[in-house]
Amino acid sequence: MRQEHFIQRHQQEWADFAQWLDARAAKPRRARADPRWRGLPDENMPAAYRRVCQHLGLARRRGYSPQLVTRLQVLMQRGHNALYRPPLPRWQRAVEFLLADFPCLVRAERGVMLASLLLFVLPLLLSFIAVQLKPELIHTLLSPQQVADFDAMYAKSAGKLGRDSGSDLAMFGYYIFNNISIGLRTYASGLLAGVGPVLAIVFNGLMMGAVAGHLQDVGLGDPFWRFVVGHAAFELTAIVIAGGAGLRLGLALLAPGRRRRVDALVEDGQRGAKLCLGIFAMLLLAAFIEAFWSSMGWMPAAVKYTVAAVLWSVVGLWLWRGGRDRDAC
Structure with missing residues (x-):
């Protein structure tokens, strides 16, 4: 698949995931309250994160541009920090x-x-x-x-x-x-x-x-x-x-x-x-x-x-x- 088609196919997924991360960072545990949030519930985030990881692997194997690889790498790292950060002390x-x-x-x-x-x-x-x-x-x-x-x-x-x-x-x-x-x-x-x-x-x-x-x-x-x-x-x-x-x-x-x-x-x-x-x-x-x-x-x-x-x-x-x-x- 050509890079342009790959980006066009998955662009909305990445945008939704990035907006959820932005809302979560600004308002912890209240992403739904952010007007930028597009309707992705919290329970869907692990699956969305795994898809970003798959897209990053595909981009590397197919030799897509460094800019796209870097973009997905940053998105993957932010998702990892949001989903797997240690809980706050009691x-x-x-x-x-x-x-x-x-x-x-x-x-x-x-x-x-x-x-x-x-x-x-x-x-x-x-x-x-x-x-x-x-x-x-x-x-x-x-x-x-x-x-x-x-x-x-x-x-x-x-x-x-x-x-x-x-x-x-x-x-x-x-x-x-x-x-x-x-x-x-x-x-x-x-x-x-x-x-x-x-x-x-x-x-x-x-x-x-x-x-x-x-x-x-x-x-x-x-x-x-x-x-x-x-x-x-x-x-x-x-x-x-x-x-x-x-x-x-x-x-x-x-x-x-x-x-x-x-x-x-x-x-x-x-x-x-x-x-x-x-x-x-x-x-x-x-x-x-x-x-x-x-x-x-x-x-x-x-x-x-x-x-x-x-x-x-x-x-x-x-x-x-x-x-x-x-x-x-």
Whole structure:
């Protein structure tokens, strides 16, 4: 076969493979997001690489021009580096996931995340306002003993804000178990036809708004806000994300679209599992802040609010911009 015919026959294959390599180099593991990508799925790349190697061997045996041989040699070497490079260390993959992949997943599910946010914020605001207008409403959600316990946790005589006993380390363990269990249950309840996440998010919003409204009404608003503003950036955001992931799981069950219901559950369940990894990390950090920072009653309010503003800004910027340089989500 003449060189011109050889090039004409395989030119498109080489171009597609080169474009896939370019997209992969610019956006690791996200070649599909690149507008230059022509539709070659990742699973076809090993076969495309082997064909390039065969074409290189043919070009050498047939004595084609050095320019063509060099072109195929470069293409073969790039393909080898892309397909057979050693995997990243586990710690580096974990950091990459938290900094880039997780916020991309959250943004990709912006619809259910917004629904979860509204389901949380609206009941919170309504219950806060309602308890301010009619303080006795707090007893429809909490028993007298629970109300008294909250009053004691934020009284001026309390040694630590937000609790009446326990060391920082012991409370750190308690917060880990309590917060993470709430987040995971909220997500898993999506299997209850999507009703579970709705109830969980609304209930959490009602309870938090009612407690905040009561403490504000009885003059304990200052210690309460100084306690919650720090860790709330990670904790409340994680709960909302867990609710959104649960809603997505419920939609896969109720409205799978053109997918089989079982395929939709598996696919969306895998995405939800990845979201749960990020939720776990956020709640772990929230528990640390809550145990060792938020409980400091002697810390001036100005310092607490300044740190809280920084933490909220970090969370917002992370979820908004994280991974945008590597994908199109």
